[in-house]
Amino acid sequence: MRARRTFAPGPAALWAFRAVLVLVAFGGFWLSVRDQDPYSGPTGAALPVAFVLVAINVGWSAWAVKRAGAGVTGPTQRKRRAWMSVMLAALVAAYAFTWPLYHAAASPPSWGLYEANAPVLLLGLFGAVTAAACRYWRKASVLLAVAVVASAAGFGGPVGAWLVMGTGLCAVCLGTAAFTAWQQRRSVVGP
Secondary structure (H helix, E strand, C coil), rough: CCCCCCCCCCCCCHHHEEEEHHHHHHHHHHHHCCCCCCCCCCCCHHHHHHHHHHHHHHHHHHHHHHCCCCCCHHHHHHHHHHHHHHHHHHHHHHHHHHHHHHHHHCHHHHHHHHHHHHHHHHHHHHHHHHHHHHHCCCHHHHHHHHHHHHHHHHHHHHHHHHHHHHHHHHHHHHHHHHHHHHHHHHHHHCC
C-alpha cells in the first residue's frame, strides 16, 4: 500500500449541504429583515435554524477533516495544521470587530451590514492568501470566490446583503460540489 502524502478533498455531499445551509440561513435572515423599518437585525426562527445547521456542518466538517488526514504525516500534516490555525485566528479576529461596533453604538444599518458580510469577507481573503501560500490552489480559488461574493454583498445594503450572501455563497458551494464530484469520479481508477 502506498503512503498518502496529501489530503483527500472533502465529500461533494458536504459542499451540497453547505449550499443548502447558506441559502436557508442567509435567506432566512433576509426574510426576517426585509420588512423592518427601522432595521434591527435578524429576528424570529431564522437564528435557531441557522445555529442547528451550522452545528451539523461543524460536526460533518470535523469528520471530513479527520478522514481526509488519515495516513497523512510529516510536513503535509504540519502545513495543514498551520493553515487551520491561521483560519481559526482569522475567524476570531473577524468576529472580534463586532464588539467595538456594539460598544461604539454603531447605527443598526451599519451594524447589520458588517454582520452580514464583513466576517465572511475577512475569512475569504485571509483564507485565500494563506491557502495560496500553502499551495492549496483549489481552496484558494473557493475562498477567493467567497470573498468576491462577500464584497459584492456590501453593495446590497443591510437588507440586500443577506440575499446576495445567500445566493452567491450557495452558487459557490454548488460549483465546488460539482467540481469535487467530477474530480473524484475522474480520479477513480478501474481494475
